[in-house]
Amino acid sequence: MTDIVVDMGSVALGYEHDNLISVGLGSCVGVALYDPEKKIGGMAHIMLPNSKEIPSQQIERKALIAEKDSKIRSSLKNTLAHLGFASITETEEKEGTLAKYKETSPSIAFISAFLPPTNGVDTAKAILSKEPNAPIVIMSPPTDRTTISYYSQEGAKEVMISPFTEERVRSVSEFILGINQLKFADKAIQVLVELMVNRGADKRRLVAKIAGGAHMFPTLMDEEVINIGNRNINISKKNLKEMGIPLEAEETGASIGRTVTLEVATGKLRIKTKDGIKEL
Amino acid sequence: MEEKETGQKVKLTSLELDALKEMGNIGTGNAATSLSKFINKNVDMNFPETKFVHVSKFSETVGGPEKMVVGIYLQISGEVHGEAMFLFPEKGAYELIDLILSKPLGTTKRMDDMDKSAFMELSNILTGSFLNALGNMLEAKILPSVPHVAADMAQTLLDFILIKISKCADTLLYVKTGVNVEGHKIDGEFTVLFDQDSLKKIISKMHDKYGLESPGA
Known part of the structure; x- marks a missing residue:
């Protein structure tokens, strides 16, 4: 087994002998995609909902x-x-x-x-x-x-x-x-699906599991902060729906941090929290 | 060339960084003094390690993304805007609670409501005195919000801050310090970050007040 850590704001692919891991999801959302027949997996570690909402600044190159x-x-x-x-x-x-x-x-x-x-x-x-x-x-x-x-x-x-x-x-x-597009849900899911299809996955067979999108400081009533997690969850689901990828399971929201691991061989999503380990 | 700008991020000279570091040091010293008064015990602080770290490397700096910590988060308003986070390794936080509530060290293993409110009070004192020192140094009004407390893996407490600032800033002012309470060592970490306008304001105030010269870069 090879453990592949998916950094914040990036995506990664894995095959039968790989584990794809998003470490320490708070407000971030981990989207795991899986083709059960080809045993190809993908994971996106999403930070922000929508790339279109951020005004593209004039960045000097x-x-x-x-x-x-x-x-x-x-x-x-x-x-x-x-x-x-x-x-x-x-x-x-x-x-x-x-x-x-x-x-x-x-x-x-x-x-x-x-x-x-x-x-x-x-x-x-x-x-x-x-x-x-x-x-x-x-x-x-x-x-x-x-x-x-x-x-x-x-x-x-x-x-x-x-x-x-x-x-x-x-x-x-x-x-x-500072202009990484893969930190956005819409872009990350789109790119991840393209990458998986390029490596032989069939888009019609893909299924999804998601986790994360918590609000870690429950007493903090700042709407901007509360919304980061919620919107990451909602936009991720919306994008999956638009691409016709069924959401098989989710473990989202609340006030708990999660480390998620997609075991590509089985398609199981393992969720580790301070309270223990759970499988989706 | 005092301040180079790319139009997006504030770039700092070494001298300006040093001045910001000094603020961190003074703030921590002030926090230690207040802590000592609060728990009525001898508190001394090791010389803090103050540096700037890249946002993506921050959880490494505090002992890894999955390290269990107790975090105190608050927002800063007034003449400058920003946010601050104190992180204590779980063990250190529980020892602090034991000390505040005069229980034998090692009694607290998980936070109940009483412990949580004791810890909030402690947070108020630490953050308040840290920011006061900053305010005095800059002759600016800096107001901390009420502190919010959570215990979980380090990275999970930090990611919303990284998300909020991923659009503008990319480095955090980071202070790591060891506190000795009656000879017992407790580690703690503190980070503060300001939005871009506030950072510019702080730098210009430092120039006014301390006559920082450009280092002739």
Whole structure:
């Protein structure tokens, strides 16, 4: 069995030997989809109801690429241009990177882990010492977890492992720019169904189970907060209905936190709370 | 270049961050003093660890998303707006209740109504004194709402805050501190976050009051 953790505001797919897990759902909703015949499962960890309600702000897309290898540089530049980055600056060593960072104030800085003369972390630290919140992404070839968490601890907001596919660059960019669409119920369910169908699931066979959408502080009467959970539940159900996916079971609302696990082999949804474990 | 803006998020210089951290430190110190008066016991506080963490990493910082905690949540209004959350590991929270109600340590295992109201009172004192210190420092009126208490997995108490701010801010001011009550150590975590306009207001007040120079970035 492989445990696949679905991060807040994202979706994931799993096959017969996988468990899909959304850890610590409070107001968030976990939507589990399942094709019983093909044994393909999917889970969305939803934060917000509807992508259309949020006014799309004018978000500046300005990138800095600090990379010695000109091939990687130009390929990443093409990808970013394709993703709508209007201004892309390239550098190949530390001093140039610091100067260009200061000059252009990019909304994302992609810095190679092996940037001359020493390494990318050194350059990242020089930027972070002046601007502790700097939007830095460290680019690295495949490496171990310790190294990745070392990059994060040194201040990288995200670590991007090669190959830098368009899908990966998009998700990293959206995360940094704060415009991740998959945190919304409507978008997440739609994308999840598409992904499952692409991998061989039949949309007509899909069934759904959902959990979460709690209101964790029962004495808090703030309507905005109360509504986050409720609306996540309602919009998730509405979207499932519109897509013709039957809701087989749910464990929603109330004031209790839940960790949910979809066991893809059986389609069972296991719900862990402070009071114990329950299966749907 | 004092304040760089992308039009969406407030970017802070190191010096401004340091000033905000200092606020966290003073606030915690003030809270410890009030706690000591309230329970009439010796309370000293370890030098707090104050930093900014990315929202998605917050539950890691408090010991993992499924760690059982008691959370106190309140909203901040007045001249600045925002929200604050105190988190105590369950064990620490129950020990605090024992101390307040003068029971032997280890008596409280689950919160009943009496414990809950004792804990609310404690929360009032801690959050009130923390925010008072902030208000005094900024010469601004900062009003805390009544505190709300819940016990559950850390991530489940935090996600609505992460949701609310996922549209604008992405870092939280985070203070971790150990409290020693009569030599007994209790861990606690505190986080406060302000909306973007308030953060700008706070920074500009700090510039006025402390004459923060731009670090010549």
